[in-house]
Amino acid sequence: MAQPLQPAEPPKARAFEAIVDHIERQVLSGELNPGEHLPGERELVTAFQVSRSSVREAMRVLESNGMIASRPGDPRGAVILAPTSGPLQKVISRLAQASASSLADLLIYRMTLESSANSLAATRRTEADLLQLEKAMARMRAARAQGQEAFSKADLDFHDVVANASGHALLRISAEAVRDSIEQLIAASIEQSPDDHALMQRTIDHHDQVFQAIRDQDAHLAEHLARSSLFEYYGHLLAKDEQIALSALASFGSNTR
Template structure:
């Protein structure tokens, strides 16, 4: 039995067609709600629902009022939408944590290896974050927030916007598990010192132009934290990305 798409889903499909064929581009305004409803033969409420979905996905920005910045504008900044989707899916057990960690390993090992293969690369932002993590007064949540930004800075340095967006979504989707894991570590200061050293080791491998070492070090760094923090159970499989 075939289920007919809902009216708002057909609106999404029509807007997608215009994005794909170039009739709509970042910076363009969507036509007014009334015009879209008439053109697509749907109720204005269906157009309104489609616009809400697009906004949640990070594809448009809406603003009330008049003038060039009002209405629905294509912005194509999917990071916020992807992060929200992954966070909700993990919370609802849609994405097992072990699968999220395995995907992080695949992406981040590839990023580290690529950076090392193209050394020298600009890692100024990543180095600045490492220096910030050297502050001894940092709490575990503060340290881990900088840690997340460090990993994202590596992805951004590699220059692949899709990978960087995916990594941000994956890391933020399990932020609660990461923090909970920190609370289960008996000696956080020792763990923080170890993570600092591992971060520096990854940067050293990239600077040395050694993709294999960079690949291995980031893999062991990520998987080691999750295992030691008991975020994953011993039976949880982790893809070996090496």
Template sequence: MEFEPVTPVRAYERVVEQIEEAVLSGRVLPGERLSSERDLMVQFGVSRSTVREALRVLQAAQILRSRPGDPRGPEVLAASPAALHKSVRHLTRARHMGLGEVLQFRMLLEGSAYLLAASLRTSAQLDEMAAALEAMRADLGTSEFSRADVAFHDAVARATGNPMIVVCGEVVREVVLELIEDKLVHADDRHALMRSSLAHHTEVLAAVRDGDGALACRLGRQALYDYYADYVPEEGLAKLRPLIGAET
């Protein structure tokens, strides 16, 4: 594929922009390869160091996989939530964002997912949620419970039909768990937490099945609050309480 020459001032940024646009527009697809470094130098009209700097940026963003000197050229990667996860995790630490803020976002996001899923879910997606719930019930008290729990939330997110909700939901869920992982491991009664979670999920699924999005939204937010409230400082809880009982 052909690219346009760029000016030498911060030229690697212009190279990044053109390659990003080619990937996002679908002119080059995941699994395909760009030209070799030498050919990219000619197409862009820049030095090898400029091409390599652009490729390093694109690789860090997980848009490409590149090895200096590879004659096959850089490989275009499929979209992944990994870069978003890294950014959110960095934000929670670099700017001292607390668990309250992250959990607030999760409550907003998952509440909205339940709201949409209640209207948009298919019979097959309801079956997925029910199967995940049954797995949670069967694995109560075991390490497999969390896997089934994740499967339930993933099924709800997919039922919205919005891939952004799927990706953001996965990322924020992982970040919340990372922030309190040690506390959960040493919780006095993890079995009680699992039983409470199972009861909440059962109620939410019933609301989604009945098409009552407002109820599903409220229940989903309440479930998150009840599960995590003991791990959130009081100043963080103040940011969560307005969401309890909210319909949207």
């Protein structure tokens, strides 16, 4: 079988790739911040000594990656966006679809992320964080009467508040991405509770335990609650051998009190 040809030297980046790399480095280094505008197309053509098509392709890639947003009719250049979970969620979804044990892998990943977020929140939380958690709990209780969709949003809000209290931005973004990936993966197979009100109340009770652990700065209990709750909610969707493996992870730390 013929061997593939090896280039004599690494291929040079195409013009639009060089623009993308340069702008990404500026954003990551803090030279460009969310809310700031890039120069207009004509200025970028001059600055990089490239064609308009190269600049337009670079802007398309950056926008696809969620790094910038173009606003039609705005005479200024594209605006730099704050980091979101969107691009990472796409990557995780692709990996999950290619994995033979995707749900189990995603649950392990989510258990790791959310238990870490809970633990850090318990360690780092401020009085302002506790106030936000109390408000999130109040929204969850009020949402019971508004239906499952409203309750789910209030539930997600609580997790976001905990992630923010952890003080770890990458944890927050990663947890949001894997959470969305799990919901996409099981959308067609997840069982609906015959008693939504009972499920909502159980969720509220669990979140109240998490709130108390964070308030009391009990990091070990806070991280255990994240793992055990996720296994309780999703474990029945796993194969038996996977249930056994994740059960051990879910129960780890249960004797901390």
